[in-house]
Amino acid sequence: MSYVLTNDQGILKFVINRPEKRNAINFEVMDGLERAVEIVMNSSIRYLVISGEGDKSFCSGGDLSEFHSLKTEEEAYSMLSRMADILYRIATLPIPVIALVNGSAVGGGCEIATACDYRIVSSEAKCGFIQGSLGITSGWGGGTYLIEKFSHTDRMLKFLSEATPLDSKELLQIGWASDVYSNDHWGAFTQFIQRMESVDPSVHRAYKEIAIRKWQQSELRERIEKEVRRCAILWESEVHEQAVQNFLSKKK
Numbered sequence: 053m054s055y056v057l058t059n060d061q062g063i064l065k066f067v068i069n070r071p072e073k074r075n076a077i078n079f080e081v082m083d084g085l086e087r088a089v090e091i092v093m094n095s096s097i098r099y100l101v102i103s104g105e106g107d108k109s110f111c112s113g114g115d116l117s118e119f120h121s122l123k124t125e126e127e128a129y130s131m132l133s134r135m136a137d138i139l140y141r142i143a144t145l146p147i148p149v150i151a152l153v154n155g156s157a158v159g160g161g162c163e164i165a166t167a168c169d170y171r172i173v174s175s176e177a178k179c180g181f182i183q184g185s186l187g188i189t190s191g192w193g194g195g196t197y198l199i200e201k202f203s204h205t206d207r208m209l210k211f212l213s214e215a216t217p218l219d220s221k222e223l224l225q226i227g228w229a230s231d232v233y234s235n236d237h238w239g240a241f242t243q244f245i246q247r248m249e250s251v252d253p254s255v256h257r258a259y260k261e262i263a264i265r266k267w268q269q270s271e272l273r274e275r276i277e278k279e280v281r282r283c284a285i286l287w288e289s290e291v292h293e294q295a296v297q298n299f300l301s302k303k304k
């Protein structure tokens with residue numbers, strides 16, 4: 053199975069389980085994320101944690117070998133919009149959502165982490181929106197979340213436009229990393245929520261509603277839709293086709 057989903061005493065843990073592909077996202081992982089959202093919406097889950105198997109990678113974005121078959125704008129849009137919808141449903145879950153960034157998060161992997169409320173980042177991890185190096189933009193909503201959630205728009209536009217992963221110190225400095233840890237990542241999660249645990253989950257839900265109301269009033273979902281469409285248009289470009297071909301043939 054491409055993911056492992058466990059309910060640990062009200063903490064729903066979703067681990068992308070494709071370490072042989074640096075935890076790249078394929079349609080099966082998307083199925084799993086949709087299942088996780090349904091569980092949260094229909095039970096008394098207190099936290100959702102998303103992480104990756106192993107210590108090398110959180111997620112390397114879309115599976116280039118699987119998604120390389122998508123050639124046209126509409127073929128790309130179909131995949132992009134499905135994942136953008138999943139990430140919006142995750143972002144607007146009525147509970148705290150934590151990305152436990154156990155390793156590199158690049159491309160769509162960085163988008164997933166950005167859609168979460170918090171990012172607990174390994175000191176060894178490098179994270180970045182490398183989509184630009186493939187001739188496309190973020191396409192799952194990550195760019196819109198970045199501009200929406202963080203101050204210093206100049207730093208965020210630079211983060212996107214350089215298409216270069218940052219190290220954990222830089223990620224903390226620009227405010228993207230909520231916390232940085234060394235060694236045991238689940239221990240880091242437990243420590244991160246320690247104080248929250250003394251507050252009733254109903255309060256956490258009430259505070260999350262404030263953020264969700266702001267996003268609804270500012271038409272966040274509609275703005276994400278424009279990002280998705282723009283990425284789909286760029287997907288058709290020769291630059292993108294060649295960049296993916298180079299990666300798959302390992303010609304850097």
Ligand SMILES: CC[C@H](C(=O)O)C(=O)SCCNC(=O)CCNC(=O)[C@H](O)C(C)(C)COP(=O)(O)OP(=O)(O)OC[C@H]1O[C@@H](n2cnc3c(N)ncnc32)[C@H](O)[C@@H]1OP(=O)(O)O
Nearest residue numbers: 072073074076112113114115116117159160183190191192
């Ligand atoms: C809108 C989102 C958009 C989308 O696709 O929808 C994107 O996410 S675009 C960005 C897509 N992702 C990438 O371009 C990242 C590609 N991968 C890398 O840059 C590196 O693999 C990295 C930095 C994640 C890890 O580097 P490392 O040296 O540790 O590992 P390798 O490069 O040797 O990779 C090991 C193994 O995994 C395969 N792999 C890695 N990433 C992907 C991927 N995204 N899709 C498919 N396969 C991937 C890689 O080919 C190697 O396979 P092997 O058979 O061992 O050669």
